[in-house]
Amino acid sequence: MRHLLWLSLGLAAVPAQANERPEDPIAWSCFYCNEEERQAKAISMGEGMHLIYTGFNYDLLYAYNVQRDGSELAVERWYPASWVSRQFNAMILHYHPSSGKFYDEWGTFQLIPPGWPSPQSDTMIWGHHVSALHPLHAEARATVKRVLNSGARYAHLRADPYGRVIRFDFQLDGSVPYTVQLKTGRTGLGEMEFYFDHDTRSWEYLRSGDFHTYMQESPEDFLAADGGPKSFSYTSFFEGQPYFMQRAKWAGVKMHGEPIPWRRMRFDCSRMDGEINCFVIHL
Template identity: 40%
Template sequence: MKKLWWLLLVALPYPAVASVEDPVAHPCYMCTDDEMYAKARSLGVGSHYVYQAASQTNIQGFHVTNEGGRLVATHFVPAPWIRSQYNTFMKMYKATRGEFVDEWSTVSLQPPGSPHVMKEQVQSDTILWGHHVGDLHPQRMEARETVRRMLERSFRFDFLRADTEHGRILRFESQSHGSSPLIARLNILTSVLGYVEFYFDYDTRRWEYLRSADWNLWIQEKADDFLWPDGSTRRNVYRRELMPYFLQRAEWAGVQVSGTPLFGTPEVSYVCARNTGKIQCFAE
């Protein structure tokens, strides 16, 4: 039955990748109309889209031609689907992150195997969260597919399907360098379980797992994540109810954990360090 469920999920494809090239929006911050024309000419011969980067609604189209050795930009109004996508993207833009983030209030999904979960188990065993989708979890691909299905079926992203003729999606210039992705941030039903983030891959038209966190720490994806990024010793503090999941991820990553946390405290901490080439964590 479990195998059949997995095959059914995989058998539901996302709409085909566009056969026509996606249009690209080029920024022109706080520009005047004349400066937007100049920006279009700087892009060379062709049809270009220029947006006033300080505006959520101002995206303009320009046909640039070479007339007697001189570049001439002629304005045109972008298609409705381009304007719709631009407006929606800009409403989601988070300047502090430099990314487009669609933040969901709360999400409650079931992790793999949840129909067989015993009633006496804690809530974090019955709700899909970062622990289930992280790289260390053996059933991460099934858990990620569950999230992907929800995202693909959500009406929130109907704007991505606005080009009904060719299935194109407006790209921003910065996205050609791997930055400013479209991210869905899913806040899990209980705040202790944090959030899960997926990003939209323009090339495959698929939602892919990005990262996740519990109430205050990133979910470890590999052994080195139990340390600080520079490899130095790290003190990992957890709510007591999340301790079993930290220990499980450590086991999957081959990280040795020793010691017993103090009894009765709401939080527990583990100091993790690299000793003789191996990562070890000690309870405080």
């Protein structure tokens, strides 16, 4: 019963101060290790409770309690708390070995945009609305975040009463965030990406794009990374040209030429006399 009592208290039996959340548990890799090898790794990590996973499959997460026994360290096999196992099993469903990243993809994510209906509004939120250039981008991002943060799809992130969320060892440097890709289901509108921020315990905006390029978030995004010229091509079947021109207007970019509806075109953008200019080129 000692193990069951400990598990009911959560992963760490360390009391938290008022308004202070206990530290997130970290899962450390030991791929394809057997029990003896897992225990050896736990001992090598020193005293304390350690989580070790042996692969990206269900129920491959193990817990070991390392304590000092005289001059030696002794290890005891435990079972991860239920909320830890729940998070591990849910998150590995979204790990993609081909890219080495965590991401969950929504094929259809349709929300009404802020300001609807209005001449400047589309029928659903997509990357154009959450771009920092859009006057109502804060409201659009807040709407998406509210749905992600409160929905049942990510209830596993709220499974611990203390608000703890498991981290994998290769996530600690921040290079592999837990990401969600949101598509509207409408051809050509691209996708929005949000990531789970462990500090805020909330989904936060990462980036978005249309069918051809990442969404511009500032005037400089109409230029190459080094500030040089950049071209944006749009095909005849895509509806993104007027939205591109609208973002350019919001960014203070000068547009030259007029698009022909449903005609393939290219926007050639460069800095001239200190100002960013884009030229419409029909293809």
